[in-house]
Each structure stands twice: as structure tokens, then as C-alpha cells.
Amino acid sequence: MFKKNQLVFKKYLNNFCEDIHCKKRVILSFYKYFLIINPENLFNFLQFHLKNKNVLGRIYISKEGINAVISIPFILYNYFKRFFRNLYSKTRKMYINYFFENKKIAFWDLRIKIKNQLVSSKIINFNFYPNNCGIYLNASLVNKYLFNKNFIFVDMRNSYEYEIGHFSNSLSIPSKTFREQLKKLPYYLNSYRDKNIVLYCTGGIRCEKSTALLKYYGFSKIYHIYGGILSYIQQVKQNNLPNYFKGKIFVFDSRLFKKITNDILSKCITCKKNTNRSHINCFNNFCHRLFIQCKKCSIKLNSCCSVECRRILYKKIYL
Ligand SMILES: [Zn+2]
Numbered sequence: 001m002f003k004k005n006q007l008v009f010k011k012y013l014n015n016f017c018e019d020i021h022c023k024k025r026v027i028l029s030f031y032k033y034f035l036i037i038n039p040e041n042l043f044n045f046l047q048f049h050l051k052n053k054n055v056l057g058r059i060y061i062s063k064e065g066i067n068a069v070i071s072i073p074f075i076l077y078n079y080f081k082r083f084f085r086n087l088y089s090k091t092r093k094m095y096i097n098y099f100f101e102n103k104k105i106a107f108w109d110l111r112i113k114i115k116n117q118l119v120s121s122k123i124i125n126f127n128f129y130p131n132n133c134g135i136y137l138n139a140s141l142v143n144k145y146l147f148n149k150n151f152i153f154v155d156m157r158n159s160y161e162y163e164i165g166h167f168s169n170s171l172s173i174p175s176k177t178f179r180e181q182l183k184k185l186p187y188y189l190n191s192y193r194d195k196n197i198v199l200y201c202t203g204g205i206r207c208e209k210s211t212a213l214l215k216y217y218g219f220s221k222i223y224h225i226y227g228g229i230l231s232y233i234q235q236v237k238q239n240n241l242p243n244y245f246k247g248k249i250f251v252f253d254s255r256l257f258k259k260i261t262n263d264i265l266s267k268c269i270t271c272k273k274n275t276n277r278s279h280i281n282c283f284n285n286f287c288h289r290l291f292i293q294c295k296k297c298s299i300k301l302n303s304c305c306s307v308e309c310r311r312i313l314y315k316k317i318y319l
């Protein structure tokens with residue numbers, strides 16, 4: 001694997017020498033849960049092979065698998081797809097989401113980290129069994145079940161992600177972190193035990209854990225969207241299916257979002273009217289809450305989330 005990869009890369013470099021710094025870049029996101037006995041070995045291998053190859057982004061490795069969002073020159077798309085799929089036998093069929101990087105630059109450097117867990121979700125008394133996750137749904141099944149009364153769709157992202165875009169008919173579990181959301185999940189869905197429950201998130205990784213958790217709590221009809229919203233959108237485009245994901249989606253961190261449809265789902269926190277503006281943090285630093293506010297209300301409240309916060313802000317400035 002080691003030598004073969006280097007040879008292939010050299011071949012690519014020779015062919016595309018001038019294009020390697022080309023501006024057209026593509027973002028790959030993928031994950032795979034499987035036992036990695038020695039994460040340090042993989043860490044060293046990736047450091048060696050990815051540094052100085054114009055690869056940017058984040059790669060997390062842990063004993064439970066790998067999770068990555070990286071930006072690469074478009075010209076090396078096929079090379080890197082193969083590179084990551086060839087890492088282990090378990091990654092051979094790994095699903096890799098991709099999309100073109102737009103004008104905003106996604107990453108400035110490459111960070112590879114060894115972590116205890118791929119997504120932090122420490123829950124007492126719960127051992128995660130990757131093999132015991134829910135049943136995968138593709139885009140056409142998602143469309144089929146979305147308006148079926150026997151199915152409940154649940155958004156497994158943070159509240160601020162749900163606010164700007166989500167599937168029509170889906171529930172949100174109000175929370176700021178994934179850990180908080182996982183804790184609430186079984187109780188929140190308890191009254192839907194007899195229904196088919198479909199979970200979804202951006203790229204699918206969170207639902208590997210959340211569906212396994214629900215099954216651990218005795219829920220039986222549990223599904224999740226294969227490859228998450230990103231894959232759904234791709235499948236819908238490729239197969240000319242109707243798209244039921246409305247609004248915008250945050251990709252890989254809270255700074256960048258992708259517009260999927262022109263629908264404006266977000267509402268001003270103050271006057272509750274629809275607004276197309278982005279999230280801001282409350283200007284009162286003691287609050288620092290993340291919210292959406294229309295221009296008019298923002299001016300009125302000096303970009304504070306509430307009258308109370310505006311009062312505190314003024315006290316600080318004038319006293
Ligand atoms: Zn407003």
C-alpha cells in the first residue's frame with residue numbers, strides 16, 4: 001500500500017504538474033467506524049503522505065475509526081478517493097461526499113488529530129456498537145417516507161443548523177451540542193416508539209451513533225439517511241428527484257454554508273419575521289448567545305438578543 005500510493009501520486013504529479021496549484025478545489029468528507037488498533041500508525045502514515053501535497057482540512061482518527069473533511073485540488077480527486085479507500089479493507093467501500101469549494105476558502109491548513117471518540121458523545125452506560133446502527137435510506141426512499149404518517153424525521157444537528165435549513169416535516173431536538181442532544185433523544189422520542197423513526201445529519205456520522213443509541217434503548221424501527229443531507233442532495237440532483245430539503249446547510253463548521261434552495265426558513269429572534277441574515281453572537285459578551293435577527297431589530301437592540309442584554313451592554317459602556 002505504502003509504495004504503490006507514492007508511485008501513483010508521482011504519476012499524477014507528472015501529468016498535472018502545472019495544475020497542482022490550480023484554484024479549482026473540491027471538498028471531500030467521509031467517515032468510517034471500524035476498529036483501528038494502532039491510531040498512531042495511521043497518524044504517521046497520513047502525515048507522511050498528505051503534508052506538502054496541497055491537502056487542507058481536518059482529519060480525526062481514533063480507535064473507533066476515521067472522520068475527515070478535506071479540501072484538495074480538483075485534479076487530484078480520483079487519486080485521493082482511491083488513496084483513502086485503500087487505507088484498510090474496511091474503508092474500501094466507504095462513501096465519500098464531495099462538493100466544489102466556492103469562493104470562500106474553507107481551510108488554511110491541514111490538521112490531523114488522534115481523538116478518543118470521532119464525535120464527542122460521552123454517555124454513561126452506553127457502549128457504542130457500530131454494527132448495531134439503523135437501516136440506511138437512499139434519497140428516493142426518503143422522499144417516499146417523508147410525508148408518510150407512520151414515519152417521523154428527526155434532525156440530529158444543532159439548533160442553529162436546523163433554523164436555517166431542514167427537511168419539510170422534520171423535528172428538531174433543541175440543543176447546543178451533540179452530547180446534550182444524544183442525552184435528550186430517547187426521552188424526546190419516547191411517544192413515537194410505535195412509529196418508524198428516521199434520523200439525519202449533515203454527512204451521516206452522527207446518526208451512526210444516534211441510531212445505535214435508540215436501538216440500545218429498545219426502539220425497533222430505526223432508520224438514517226445514507227451519507228446524510230449532503231448525499232441526499234447529490235442523489236436528488238443525479239436522479240432528477242424532487243428535493244425536500246429546504247433552505248441552507250452549514251458545511252463542516254459554523255462559518256460556511258451552502259444554499260440548497262431559495263426558501264428562507266430562519267426567523268428573527270425578536271420580531272419572529274422571516275429573515276435571510278446570518279447568525280450573530282449577542283453583543284453582550286456575558287451572554288454571547290448565537291441567534292438570527294433582522295436588520296431592523298438589530299439596529300433597535302444594538303445586535304443584542306434581548307432588551308435585557310442591551311441594557312447590560314449600555315451599562316458596561318457608559319459606567
Ligand atoms: Zn426582527
Ligand SMILES: [Zn+2]
Nearest residue numbers: 282287305309
Ligand atoms: Zn444576549
